[in-house]
Amino acid sequence: MKVPVVRILVVDDFAPWHSLIKTQLEYEPQWQIIGSALDGLDAIQKTINLQPDLVLMDIYLPKLDGLEAARQIRELVPQTKIIFISSNGHLDVVEAALNAGGLGYIPKWKIAEYLVSAMESVVLGQSFILLD
Numbered sequence: 728m729k730v731p732v733v734r735i736l737v738v739d740d741f742a743p744w745h746s747l748i749k750t751q752l753e754y755e756p757q758w759q760i761i762g763s764a765l766d767g768l769d770a771i772q773k774t775i776n777l778q779p780d781l782v783l784m785d786i787y788l789p790k791l792d793g794l795e796a797a798r799q800i801r802e803l804v805p806q807t808k809i810i811f812i813s814s815n816g817h818l819d820v821v822e823a824a825l826n827a828g829g830l831g832y833i834p835k836w837k838i839a840e841y842l843v844s845a846m847e848s849v850v851l852g853q854s855f856i857l858l859d
Contacts, residue, residue, distance in 0.1 A: 767791030
């Protein structure tokens with residue numbers, strides 16, 4: 728049985744994270760990175776234009792933070808699922824991310840271990856929340 732390809736948009740203002748995530752997924756044929764954005768406004772526009780299945784989103788972004796970008800993405804492209812990947816693991820931030828429309832949350836220092844598991848869960852419609 729062929730596994731469907733999941734199209735991913737990576738949103739983070741720290742460019743090395745894009746490379747790290749790409750390296751993490753390059754040997755996983757079901758995950759296809761179709762674009763990247765460095766700020767919240769660009770994330771919204773690229774989500775509208777590219778229609779990704781999944782957005783990996785940082786919270787702290789220039790121009791428009793990831794929480795507001797996620798709210799707008801959920802309104803404009805409701806079928807796109809969002810996982811927040813952030814350096815802030817405080818419970819109130821995680822709660823705000825989920826309230827903004829995220830189905831997943833991973834601290835940045837845990838992506839090597841949990842990114843693929845989180846994406847698999849969220850694509851299947853389940854939540855994946857990893858606290859520190």
